[in-house]
Amino acid sequence: MAKKGGPTQPSGNFVSEWFGHRVYPGVITSPTALADQQSERCPFLSAATQEERPCIKAEASKGVCTINTSSANGRQDWLVCPYRALSSELVATAIRQLFNLPATHVPFAVPAITLTKENVRADLTKRLNAGQPAFVYFDAKMSGELSIPPTESSPEFAFDVTIIELTLENGQPHIGKFGILEIQTMDFHGSYRAAVRNMRDGLRLHPNTFSKTLEENPQWLCEGVEGPNIANVFKRTFYQMMFKFQLGAHARCAGCVLAVPQSVWDSWHRHLGAPTLIPEPDGTFSLLAPGQYRPNPVPAWICVFEPQSAAKVTPSPIAVTKMIATTVPAMSHWALEVAPQAALANIDSSAGMLFLLQRRLKKLWPELAQTLTT
Structure with a gap:
């Protein structure tokens, strides 16, 4: 303890x-x-x-x-290794949301690197025949990451974790849909x-x-x-997030889950224009643009989690604090419309950018500073 x-x-x-x-x-x-x-x-x-x-x-x-x-919310943990969050609880939560499984279902997921073992193959087949949802996943250090190759009009995009659904046909496992789990770390x-x-x-x-x-x-x-380095990580992540959140448009893709620590989600509040989260009857939340309805199925999820530092066990378990359904248009509205509008309003406010300019000019050229009016 x-x-x-x-x-x-x-x-x-x-x-x-x-x-x-x-x-x-x-x-x-x-x-x-x-x-x-x-x-x-x-x-x-x-x-x-x-x-x-x-x-x-x-x-x-x-x-x-x-x-x-x-x-601002007290002392918080920031994730600096993605494998810290690759817990069975977090993977199961992502799978349930991506593949629309009831909360009572316990999906079985194994890293693809273990598929060389006959007992793992037999166990997966047995579970599928018993009606338990089963999945395998790929990542950089376990089986190798998967990616979409570049084209003339798009860059290559690699995935942190690619989750593959297994289906049952004639008593044998087959490949179903795939889903993406991205785990956000901090620099x-x-x-x-x-x-x-x-x-x-x-x-x-x-x-x-x-x-x-x-x-x-x-x-x-x-x-x-x-x-x-909050601002740099958000800028680096935002484009990839907007790209990968659209993968659910493909018939074989179940969608994308972006898993972020509570500390990161809190730090993104301003970058996303202080968005309004809508509570849903199933315990999840929706982050939507005004007038937008929650799509079905949901193509993109933000999973907010936090290590339970006060837990009596070690390593500290991961607890999911929020599951947020969203879309690319919604993220674009809050980050690229609402946040810039708030920034523009603060240019000529009583403590805004022009006030700062005037204060600095007073030390350099007082007469010029007096010409600055808002």
Whole structure:
């Protein structure tokens, strides 16, 4: 369990999960956490493949899953490794929405890399014959990512996770529709290198008291780690999001789910023009343009999730906080019409851009500053 109390934690940006286990706020103390950190094992890839898998990140960021920062909504975790979110709960939630399964259905999904095993093939066939929905998925580190090749008029687009529906024909599995799951990570300024070095050194020097030592030295976790690059990530993501949200128009595609941490969704609020979410009877939400109705089937979903840092188990489970149905026209309306209109209104406001210009000109050329009127 995570230890509580101890010295006051300094402000800053902290590595919050290392090799899948909580190190801030509070440090998880368990044999499993220590074993994973010492062996540099990825618990998420290992669970998905049912094989021991090491962390696949570069040495400078080895083992770093999430970064914890201060925001307008308190301290929040930001995802910096997509495999941290590739949990059975999140994959099942995405599958239910994409393939219109009832909430009571428990879809069975395995990474495609396991299809070489006869027992996996037999298990999938058995489950399909028993009426359980079954799926396989491809991604970059497990089976290889899939992509749409480029054309004369479009670029190549690769998918984070491609989910393939299995259907049953004459008692044997066949390929049905496919769906896309995109997992949004965050880029940070600075580097994790010093923080990773600190944790490795601490683990090497204090293997029997690592969690206690780490709790007493939280500054180890934030050395060199700067803030999230929110604007750059949104700009980089927006085009891909708008493109992939249209894939549901293809007859073989069930749609696209964009999975974003709560911290990212909160940070996008202004970029999306502070959109209004409409609660639906099934517990989901709709993000639509004025006068637009929710389509059936829904081509695009935004899945908002958050690691449950206070959970008694480790790694912390992923909880889905919102499932939001949307469309490309709706996203375009809020991000490319509403947000710019709000920005234009703030050019000549009492604390807007022209006010800032006048204030700076007063220091450079006071007489010129006086000519600026709103």
